[in-house]
Amino acid sequence: MTSPRLMTSMPIILTVLLAIHLLLQAKAALQQPVIDTSPDAIVSLGDLTIGVLTAVREYDALKPCSDKIVSLARFQRLQAVIYAIEQINHRSDILPNITLGYVMLDSCTKVSTALARALQFIPNNETAKLTAPSIFGKSYDVIGVMGLTSSAKAKPVSSLLQHFKIPHISYWATSDELSNNVSHEYFLRTIPPDVYQARAIVDLIRHFDWTYFSLIYSSDTYGINGMLQIRRLSHKHELCVAYSSGIELEDDLTAYVHVIEHLRKYPNARAVVLFLLTQQARKLFQAAKLLNAHGEFIWIGTDAMSYDTFTGLEDVAASLFSTTPMLSTHSLFSQYVKQQTPFNNPHISWYKVFWENLFNCTWDAQNTSSLTLCDKYQDVTQADHFYVTEWASKVIDTVYTFAYALDSYIKRECLQSDTNSTNSTDFYRKCIKGPLLLKYLKAVNFKGISGDISFDQNGDLIGGYNIKHLTNVSGAYEHVTIGSWQPNNTIEIEVDRIQWAVVQASTEKAGIPDSWCSKPCQPMEFYIQGEQDCCWACRRCRDNEIVNSNASGCIVCPLLTWPQGKRCEKIIPSYLEWHEPLAVALLVMCVFGLLGCVFVLIIFIKFRNRKVIKGSSRELVVVMYTGLVLCYITVVAFIAPSTDWICYIRDVTPHIIFALVWAPIALKTSRVYRIFAASKKCKRKLRFMSSTAQLVLVVTLCSVQIFLTTLTTLLYRPRSHLEMPVPTDKYVELLCSYRLEGTAIPMSYNLVLTCLCGIFGFLTRKLPENFNESRYIFMGVTITVFIWIIIIPTYALAFEGYLKPALLAFALNLSATVILICFFVPKMYAVYFVPDRKISTCSLDEHGELKRTSGVIQQEFRKAVKAVDMRSLENTGTLVISNGLVSGLHSQLVYRNEVSELTHM
Numbered sequence: 001m002t003s004p005r006l007m008t009s010m011p012i013i014l015t016v017l018l019a020i021h022l023l024l025q026a027k028a029a030l031q032q033p034v035i036d037t038s039p040d041a042i043v044s045l046g047d048l049t050i051g052v053l054t055a056v057r058e059y060d061a062l063k064p065c066s067d068k069i070v071s072l073a074r075f076q077r078l079q080a081v082i083y084a085i086e087q088i089n090h091r092s093d094i095l096p097n098i099t100l101g102y103v104m105l106d107s108c109t110k111v112s113t114a115l116a117r118a119l120q121f122i123p124n125n126e127t128a129k130l131t132a133p134s135i136f137g138k139s140y141d142v143i144g145v146m147g148l149t150s151s152a153k154a155k156p157v158s159s160l161l162q163h164f165k166i167p168h169i170s171y172w173a174t175s176d177e178l179s180n181n182v183s184h185e186y187f188l189r190t191i192p193p194d195v196y197q198a199r200a201i202v203d204l205i206r207h208f209d210w211t212y213f214s215l216i217y218s219s220d221t222y223g224i225n226g227m228l229q230i231r232r233l234s235h236k237h238e239l240c241v242a243y244s245s246g247i248e249l250e251d252d253l254t255a256y257v258h259v260i261e262h263l264r265k266y267p268n269a270r271a272v273v274l275f276l277l278t279q280q281a282r283k284l285f286q287a288a289k290l291l292n293a294h295g296e297f298i299w300i301g302t303d304a305m306s307y308d309t310f311t312g313l314e315d316v317a318a319s320l321f322s323t324t325p326m327l328s329t330h331s332l333f334s335q336y337v338k339q340q341t342p343f344n345n346p347h348i349s350w351y352k353v354f355w356e357n358l359f360n361c362t363w364d365a366q367n368t369s370s371l372t373l374c375d376k377y378q379d380v381t382q383a384d385h386f387y388v389t390e391w392a393s394k395v396i397d398t399v400y401t402f403a404y405a406l407d408s409y410i411k412r413e414c415l416q417s418d419t420n421s422t423n424s425t426d427f428y429r430k431c432i433k434g435p436l437l438l439k440y441l442k443a444v445n446f447k448g449i450s451g452d453i454s455f456d457q458n459g460d461l462i463g464g465y466n467i468k469h470l471t472n473v474s475g476a477y478e479h480v481t482i483g484s485w486q487p488n489n490t491i492e493i494e495v496d497r498i499q500w501a502v503v504q505a506s507t508e509k510a511g512i513p514d515s516w517c518s519k520p521c522q523p524m525e526f527y528i529q530g531e532q533d534c535c536w537a538c539r540r541c542r543d544n545e546i547v548n549s550n551a552s553g554c555i556v557c558p559l560l561t562w563p564q565g566k567r568c569e570k571i572i573p574s575y576l577e578w579h580e581p582l583a584v585a586l587l588v589m590c591v592f593g594l595l596g597c598v599f600v601l602i603i604f605i606k607f608r609n610r611k612v613i614k615g616s617s618r619e620l621v622v623v624m625y626t627g628l629v630l631c632y633i634t635v636v637a638f639i640a641p642s643t644d645w646i647c648y649i650r651d652v653t654p655h656i657i658f659a660l661v662w663a664p665i666a667l668k669t670s671r672v673y674r675i676f677a678a679s680k681k682c683k684r685k686l687r688f689m690s691s692t693a694q695l696v697l698v699v700t701l702c703s704v705q706i707f708l709t710t711l712t713t714l715l716y717r718p719r720s721h722l723e724m725p726v727p728t729d730k731y732v733e734l735l736c737s738y739r740l741e742g743t744a745i746p747m748s749y750n751l752v753l754t755c756l757c758g759i760f761g762f763l764t765r766k767l768p769e770n771f772n773e774s775r776y777i778f779m780g781v782t783i784t785v786f787i788w789i790i791i792i793p794t795y796a797l798a799f800e801g802y803l804k805p806a807l808l809a810f811a812l813n814l815s816a817t818v819i820l821i822c823f824f825v826p827k828m829y830a831v832y833f834v835p836d837r838k839i840s841t842c843s844l845d846e847h848g849e850l851k852r853t854s855g856v857i858q859q860e861f862r863k864a865v866k867a868v869d870m871r872s873l874e875n876t877g878t879l880v881i882s883n884g885l886v887s888g889l890h891s892q893l894v895y896r897n898e899v900s901e902l903t904h905m
Contacts, residue, residue: 038599046101047425051121051142055109065108069354080392084399103140116151122342143432151175158187165434170415180460188459190398191852198229200323200465200485210515211534213271219246226275226822240534242269256287271515274301278308285313295503318501320470327390334388358383397448471499538741562730572732576802578905583639589813593632600824607831619695620664627660631816638809647718655746659705662753663698669760716742720885757781780822
């Protein structure tokens with residue numbers, strides 16, 4: 001049975017065996033040693049020594065290393081190690097009385113070479129177990145290893161060093177695979193891993209409120225891991241990837257053209273994330289330029305794209321965003337670099353080669369080529385495109401990480417008194433153990449040149465990123481820092497410094513362009529989900545609906561409420577208000593009607609002794625007058641807002657008021673008809689003709705109406721209520737609820753009274769025009785009925801509730817005014833324009849003979865009463881008549897103390 005420990009060690013053993021296999025193959029193929037030890041190392045031993053793997057010379061497929069120095073920036077990393085160790089050795093607060101040394105080996109940007117160099121850092125006793133030491137070159141005793149800028153080279157080296165418990169710190173390798181504590185337990189890095197970079201990119205997308213983007217990545221470990229992290233974070237934050245595609249480094253331009261064509265199929269996904277190497281990004285921009293894709297996309301790249309300004313492709317690469325680790329230029333190191341020459345660094349075997357490559361010259365005086373002889377007094381700053389790389393700050397911080405960890409380790413774990421050793425170098429080296437040093441390395445926390453340096457449990461730097469933007473600065477394109485991102489997901493962007501090169505649609509607001517699959521739905525719209533979470537269609541809810549809690553549908557608001565944002569709020573009811581023109585007009589009519597009533601009252605009081613006033617049945621007139629005044633006053637109740645009491649008044653008062661008005665008129669018209677009808681049938685005395693009897697009859701008729709109204713309101717009590725006629729309209733009425741049964745009976749009773757008035761007026765139409773007022777009665781009845789025939793259907797069909805009480809108020813105003821004009825205006829006319837001397841009084845006996853006249857010729861009176869059979873008059877009857885020449889104004893029968901008195905004006 002295989003032990004768990006053996007199973008855990010298997011990947012490491014296989015890696016080591018693979019490395020050995022590669023080295024043996026290379027040796028057999030080249031028939032030479034894999035490593036020339038003499039020119040490939042820079043050694044400065046100390047009490048404690050750090051191993052450094054750095055790429056100085058370029059890659060060569062046939063040899064372990066080429067003869068060409070990689071670049072100025074990479075050579076400066078070598079210088080940064082030397083500078084940092086020299087600074088530490090001159091300090092008394094870090095590793096006092098302990099000298100820190102270094103051994104630099106060239107990895108030549110090659111995996112096999114890097115593995116071979118790493119084997120030189122394995123202790124001699126361990127190396128001997130693998131193969132002969134001569135294969136790998138000289139072995140160096142180091143407490144830890146730093147370096148390797150490529151994740152592809154760092155992974156096998158880390159696995160190898162882990163087997164021998166040697167800590168390894170990289171300042172460039174960012175692959176997330178190196179965060180695996182099982183296979184890379186002894187690996188740390190002073191640069192954030194790719195997962196942090198992916199988080200920074202996703203947070204940048206979220207900062208601009210973009211939810212829909214495309215993803216183009218390199219088809220290697222770096223790109224695939226980045227793609228997976230971007231997709232994972234996108235799903236977490238509900239972002240959607242419109243199009244995703246991997247690209248091989250070896251692909252030709254045609255493949256990149258196809259990528260641009262596919263990107264154009266998703267025009268709403270304007271943001272495009274590029275997890276590519278610099279060479280791949282350049283090819284992609286070339287394809288975009290070939291297809292004239294200017295201003296179509298917003299590019300978001302990784303740190304690999306932050307060092308190339310893409311000369312010649314600025315028109316399509318403009319507005320490129322990139323994330324770079326937080327770096328800084330160290331002024332003291334910049335001065336140090338400018339002072340270095342091949343002559344003050346004789347121990348660096350590569351310095352003269354570097355100088356030749358930098359100035360394109362040669363140190364060989366016998367050289368016959370066209371190269372000029374190198375000037376030993378030449379300054380490095382005179383080289384074309386000279387600059388001091390910011391990445392040197394990461395290298396310096398890596399050296400200080402070892403220094404601070406060793407300082408804490410020695411102060412706590414290595415006490416000189418615990419040993420009898422007199423050699424401090426041997427003592428400290430024996431004290432330093434890989435597992436314990438790893439613990440102190442992960443506990444390091446200091447303020448470095450590039451920023452705060454601290455590690456998580458996986459050995460990853462807890463660090464942020466700078467957000468850079470490729471923009472035009474004074475005619476030249478540069479990567480300008482416009483913001484930063486921190487691991488706590490805080491991002492700060494100076495939006496005002498961004499130059500957007502993307503063409504914005506006419507529907508977009510000025511400023512930040514959109515990158516959405518679907519725009520957010522409006523407050524009254526709900527979502528119909530599409531294939532992706534970020535894609536949907538918006539449908540508007542009906543006017544009386546609100547969107548439900550998850551915005552997937554609509555909820556109907558309860559009656560009497562209306563959507564207000566995300567809630568249903570009560571609708572303010574509509575009713576006739578006092579300040580509205582219609583209410584003001586009704587009140588003006590009411591006031592004028594009351595003024596007319598006051599004027600009539602004044603006339604009747606002032607001229608109460610005139611014959612026309614005396615003979616007008618004043619008791620019945622008072623009842624009619626009271627009904628008219630109440631009719632005008634009740635109009636106010638129909639304008640006031642509806643309450644239960646207001647509704648009660650509206651329901652009761654109109655029925656009683658009309659009874660007060662039409663009951664006296666009905667009695668007056670019936671009396672005229674009875675007098676003239678009785679004269680043709682018999683001579684018996686007519687009953688209920690006195691004023692008292694008439695008043696009792698009026699009270700009786702009105703009491704019947706009061707009883708009916710009271711009974712119906714008790715059975716069907718009106719209430720104020722809110723009503724929403726159409727649920728989909730924001731309109732609520734404040735109304736009074738009336739039952740048909742409650743209004744039909746009192747209304748029918750008033751209709752009977754009105755019809756009686758009209759019938760009696762019609763029956764007395766043949767009386768001499770100078771002896772009856774039926775025409776005015778009939779006219780008043782006809783107009784009143786006509787008014788209500790129009791008002792009632794209009795009331796029933798009125799859509800807006802406030803119009804219904806307004807219509808009733810108008811009908812009351814108009815009805816009262818008609819009665820006022822038809823029954824009181826003729827009397828006032830007679831008071832002012834017909835003098836009493838023209839009004840004559842006559843007494844008749846039971847035979848109808850004239851007994852006494854005054855103010856009128858007997859012949860005229862006889863002529864006037866020929867058409868009337870006067871036998872029905874009482875024996876003591878009296879006839880009051882005006883001159884027959886004044887005709888057609890007014891006639892009325894008045895009975896006083898059972899005496900028939902006919903007054904004609």
